[in-house]
Amino acid sequence: xxxxxxxxxxxxxxxxxxxxxxxxxxxxxxxxxxxxxxxxxxxxxxxxxxxxxxxxxxxxxxxxxxxxxxxxxxxxxxxxxxxxxxxxxxxxxxxxxxxxxxxxxxxxxxxxxxxxxxxxxxxxxxxxxxxxxxxxxxxxxxxxxxxxxxxxxxxxxxxxxxxxxxxxxxxxxxxxxxxxxxxxxxxxxxxxxxxxxxxxxxxxxxxxxxxxxxxxxxxxxxxxxxxxxxxxxxxxxxxxxxxxxxxxxxxxxxxxxxxxxxxxxxxxxxxxxxxxxxxxxxxxxxxxxxxxxxx
Amino acid sequence: xxxxxxxxxxxxxxxxxxxxxxxxxxxxxxxxxxxxxxxxxxxxxxxxxxxxxxxxxxxxxxxxxxxxxxxxxxxxxxxxxxxxxxxxxxxxxxxxxxxxxxxxxxxxxxxxxxxxxxxxxxxxxxxxxxxxxxxxxxxxxxxxxxxxxxxxxxxxxxxxxxxxxxxxxxxxxxxxxxxxxxxxxxxxxxxxxxxxxxxxxxxxxxxxxxxxxxxxxxxxxxxxxxxxxxxxxxxxxxxxxxxxxxxxxxxxxxxxxx
Numbered sequence: 001x002x003x004x005x006x007x008x009x010x011x012x013x014x015x016x017x018x019x020x021x022x023x024x025x026x027x028x029x030x031x032x033x034x035x036x037x038x039x040x041x042x043x044x045x046x047x048x049x050x051x052x053x054x055x056x057x058x059x060x061x062x063x064x065x066x067x068x069x070x071x072x073x074x075x076x077x078x079x080x081x082x083x084x085x086x087x088x089x090x091x092x093x094x095x096x097x098x099x100x101x102x103x104x105x106x107x108x109x110x111x112x113x114x115x116x117x118x119x120x121x122x123x124x125x126x127x128x129x130x131x132x133x134x135x136x137x138x139x140x141x142x143x144x145x146x147x148x149x150x151x152x153x154x155x156x157x158x159x160x161x162x163x164x165x166x167x168x169x170x171x172x173x174x175x176x177x178x179x180x181x182x183x184x185x186x187x188x189x190x191x192x193x194x195x196x197x198x199x200x201x202x203x204x205x206x207x208x209x210x211x212x213x214x215x216x217x218x219x220x221x222x223x224x225x226x227x228x229x230x231x232x233x234x235x236x237x238x239x240x241x242x243x244x245x246x247x248x249x250x251x252x253x254x255x256x257x258x259x260x261x262x263x264x265x266x267x268x269x270x271x272x273x274x275x276x277x278x279x280x281x282x283x284x285x286x287x288x289x290x291x292x293x294x295x
Numbered sequence: 296x297x298x299x300x301x302x303x304x305x306x307x308x309x310x311x312x313x314x315x316x317x318x319x320x321x322x323x324x325x326x327x328x329x330x331x332x333x334x335x336x337x338x339x340x341x342x343x344x345x346x347x348x349x350x351x352x353x354x355x356x357x358x359x360x361x362x363x364x365x366x367x368x369x370x371x372x373x374x375x376x377x378x379x380x381x382x383x384x385x386x387x388x389x390x391x392x393x394x395x396x397x398x399x400x401x402x403x404x405x406x407x408x409x410x411x412x413x414x415x416x417x418x419x420x421x422x423x424x425x426x427x428x429x430x431x432x433x434x435x436x437x438x439x440x441x442x443x444x445x446x447x448x449x450x451x452x453x454x455x456x457x458x459x460x461x462x463x464x465x466x467x468x469x470x471x472x473x474x475x476x477x478x479x480x481x482x483x484x485x486x487x488x489x490x491x492x493x494x495x496x497x498x499x500x501x502x503x504x505x506x507x508x509x510x511x512x513x514x515x516x517x518x519x520x521x522x523x524x525x526x527x528x529x530x531x532x533x534x535x536x537x538x539x540x541x542x543x544x545x546x547x548x549x550x551x552x553x
Contacts, residue, residue, distance in 0.1 A: 197380075198458075
């Protein structure tokens with residue numbers, strides 16, 4: 001008689017009686033064996049996949065060329081300080097545009113979800129704004145603002161491409177974020193609004209103290225997601241001549257015929273987007289009690 | 296209490312409902328309701344689901360607009376379009392079947408938000424009153440908890456405290472025990488009993504016949520949007536004069552609910 005080499009098969013001869021403590025020990029052993037097996041599989045799979053990728057890249061015929069063109073230590077150390085200082089422009093634009101986007105997005109969302117007849121024209125404008133600015137590629141908007149508005153030669157209107165490009169970014173992302181906030185507001189059940197009225201609040205107070213705090217909390221993950229996108233899209237200001245990190249890296253690459261500065265710039269973008277992504281994971285973890293709103 | 300509403304039938308109660316009608320589209324939910332709730336009186340609204348109990352309460356709190364008729368609060372018409380509904384709701388407390396606490400606020404904030412923001416009390420005063428009421432009703436240690444950490448019975452007690460903390464003229468209770476597990480019903484009803492003992496004026500939609508009989512001075516039986524029978528609680532529940540009321544109570548008895 002042949003037996004399959006399975007750990008439980010030897011114990012099958014002596015199945016303990018119901019209620020016997022032996023079964024608990026058996027379950028314990030089976031669980032541990034399963035865990036060990038899972039770890040072994042994960043390890044083997046990682047070695048095969050990641051090792052295979054590494055071998056494929058590092059043994060490719062073009063790798064020495066790519067290594068010197070994209071991963072040159074010398075070119076990196078030469079260009080990094082300049083790119084880093086240009087990156088502060090990205091950071092500054094991001095921080096300012098982010099605040100503008102939050103305020104603009106919330107304002108548009110509140111107007112669009114209002115029911116007051118007097119606000120009807122503003123609801124229409126809000127809908128048109130969202131449709132138009134969501135539907136045009138950000139890079140095109142930055143072009144149109146950066147080159148189109150100065151061409152109008154209007155008095156008192158800024159002509160600095162940095163400012164105009166930032167305004168275009170803010171308007172584009174304002175429309176995305178307005179839709180995120182609007183979805184959040186609409187997801188709060190009507191009974192919460194009624195409950196606010198029932199305790200003697202007026203509509204605006206109910207919105208301010210009951211609906212918005214819950215709506216904003218609920219949309220924090222998609223909101224942060226849009227901010228990660230915004231952090232990267234600041235690089236699009238390069239198209240109207242703003243010398244931020246990406247543009248600086250491009251200049252360095254063109255001057256030295258080496259692409260390593262672009263990799264340096266990429267690392268800088270990652271340095272701000274990855275912490276944001278981890279923060280996003282943290283606040284949207286499923287057991288977060290501050291998420292509230294089980295119902 | 297033995298008063299059967301005769302002394303307030305002239306429209307001098309705290310709440311007077313006069314010939315109120317209300318329809319949602321084609322569906323007529325209230326077909327001419329007349330009802331008075333006197334000072335310190337508790338009136339229970341009984342009747343099957345869909346008979347119009349909730350709609351009537353919501354009309355009184357101006358959460359729904361009446362079609363025909365009028366509602367008076369302390370003798371003043373509140374169903375006139377020129378009346379500010381916020382001012383009316385400040386004088387009334389409303390408790391929902393599903394509690395409707397604010398999940399982002401803790402227990403004490405839930406209780407104080409309305410009174411503070413609507414300018415009825417200073418924050419300190421409202422918090423003091425909230426703490427005192429929480430302590431009195433066995434929730435003293437829960438003031439910092441978020442509602443989802445409480446049992447249904449505790450949540451509904453907080454909702455009741457939230458409604459009566461600012462000393463309203465009347466409380467409107469919309470089936471406050473219907474969403475609770477049976478073993479949690481008692482603690483909520485106990486609180487309502489205490490409010491009644493303090494003389495709170497109440498209009499109570501309920502399915503709990505034993506409770507209605509015990510706490511309410513009068514019981515009003517609603518059927519298909521009409522008040523078929525209004526009278527002293529014991530009379531209506533123990534020896535109803537209308538055949539419809541008898542049928543309704545009979546169904547409850549069969550279901551073991553009364």
